[in-house]
Amino acid sequence: MYKTRLVKVGPYTLGTGHPVRVQSMCNTDTRDPQKTAEQINQLEAAGCEINRVAVPDMQAALALGEIKKQIHSPLVADIHFDYKLALEAIKQGVDKVRINPGNIGSIENTKEVVRACKDKGVAIRIGVNAGSVKYLKSVAGQVDLTDDKWAEVMVQEALEQANVLEQLNFHDVVVSLKSDDFYRTLKANELFAAQSDIPLHIGLTEAGSFLCGAVKSSIALGTLLQKGIGATIRVSLTEAPRLQVRTAYEILKALGLREYGPNLISCPTCGRTQVDVTGTVHALEERIYNDPELLQKATGLKIAVMGCVVNGPGEARDAAFGIAGGKGEGLYFEKGQTMFKLPQEQWVDFLVEKIKTWKK
Numbered sequence: 001m002y003k004t005r006l007v008k009v010g011p012y013t014l015g016t017g018h019p020v021r022v023q024s025m026c027n028t029d030t031r032d033p034q035k036t037a038e039q040i041n042q043l044e045a046a047g048c049e050i051n052r053v054a055v056p057d058m059q060a061a062l063a064l065g066e067i068k069k070q071i072h073s074p075l076v077a078d079i080h081f082d083y084k085l086a087l088e089a090i091k092q093g094v095d096k097v098r099i100n101p102g103n104i105g106s107i108e109n110t111k112e113v114v115r116a117c118k119d120k121g122v123a124i125r126i127g128v129n130a131g132s133v134k135y136l137k138s139v140a141g142q143v144d145l146t147d148d149k150w151a152e153v154m155v156q157e158a159l160e161q162a163n164v165l166e167q168l169n170f171h172d173v174v175v176s177l178k179s180d181d182f183y184r185t186l187k188a189n190e191l192f193a194a195q196s197d198i199p200l201h202i203g204l205t206e207a208g209s210f211l212c213g214a215v216k217s218s219i220a221l222g223t224l225l226q227k228g229i230g231a232t233i234r235v236s237l238t239e240a241p242r243l244q245v246r247t248a249y250e251i252l253k254a255l256g257l258r259e260y261g262p263n264l265i266s267c268p269t270c271g272r273t274q275v276d277v278t279g280t281v282h283a284l285e286e287r288i289y290n291d292p293e294l295l296q297k298a299t300g301l302k303i304a305v306m307g308c309v310v311n312g313p314g315e316a317r318d319a320a321f322g323i324a325g326g327k328g329e330g331l332y333f334e335k336g337q338t339m340f341k342l343p344q345e346q347w348v349d350f351l352v353e354k355i356k357t358w359k360k
């Protein structure tokens, strides 16, 4: 099992022995603090614990203080090349900066950033993406590199960057090694974890649209998390950031690492089905995941929506409660015991009420 050092980001301690935290990134213009804070508030309502924003210029850096005032979660400033943006972001009160020492000019610039981080207790994330590693860019299309070689080069770059900070006696560091390729991401993170105690922020970058991105991310992140690698996770989907958060939690939930919403058991339906199982499940999820209070109440509950009584209550007997369909109606059951019949149009409201009043 890998063991990491601990790094503080806002109220959270990241690293071995602490919960894996869910991160996301805004897709608003950071120069518009209202819109950005609004999106972060929505992400927070969905359970996002750490939020990152792009800081492409000084106007964006200067907006960070206003954003901070309107949100509750730690804020990460994503900065490329300009150390002055990092200094301003730190002054504005961010909790972490994502910046690579190798990309901000002289060592004097890095020293200034480190000094400011130390003063304010701000952590640094070094982010190595396969697409931006200099060596990998230089040989792109000319040399056919193995996935292992890709991983090796990414890790080398991350260690070099981390070493610059270590030399300056700065240890509040998180590293990320991302690629759009499952194997390279896996290899790079494993290789890094074997050589360093720096906690890793894990994710598969540019994972794609909802379904393929969620599947790829689940396999990659799930494999790493099972090995104890990953202090924070982000699922990068070409989708609304809220869905990225939901997917991240579903991965953590499936691995038993975090609780988030109910464990909803529903059957795939078959020729016996005479009720709308799919519509019921969608409507129920819609209600739960758009209502933070209900989401909280439903967390940890096993709820079943089954298509028929032939297999329904039996297969879902370890659910706290559930419904098994008949013809336009269903049998409500609790812990495998059937209770009474319920018309289908009442199912969703009834299950929501049950969630609200159920004693866990």
Ligand code: SF4
Residues within 6 Å of the ligand: 267, 268, 269, 270, 271, 272, 273, 306, 307, 308, 309, 310, 311, 312
């Ligand atoms: S629970 Fe019933 S309706 Fe659903 S798949 Fe199984 S047999 Fe078919």
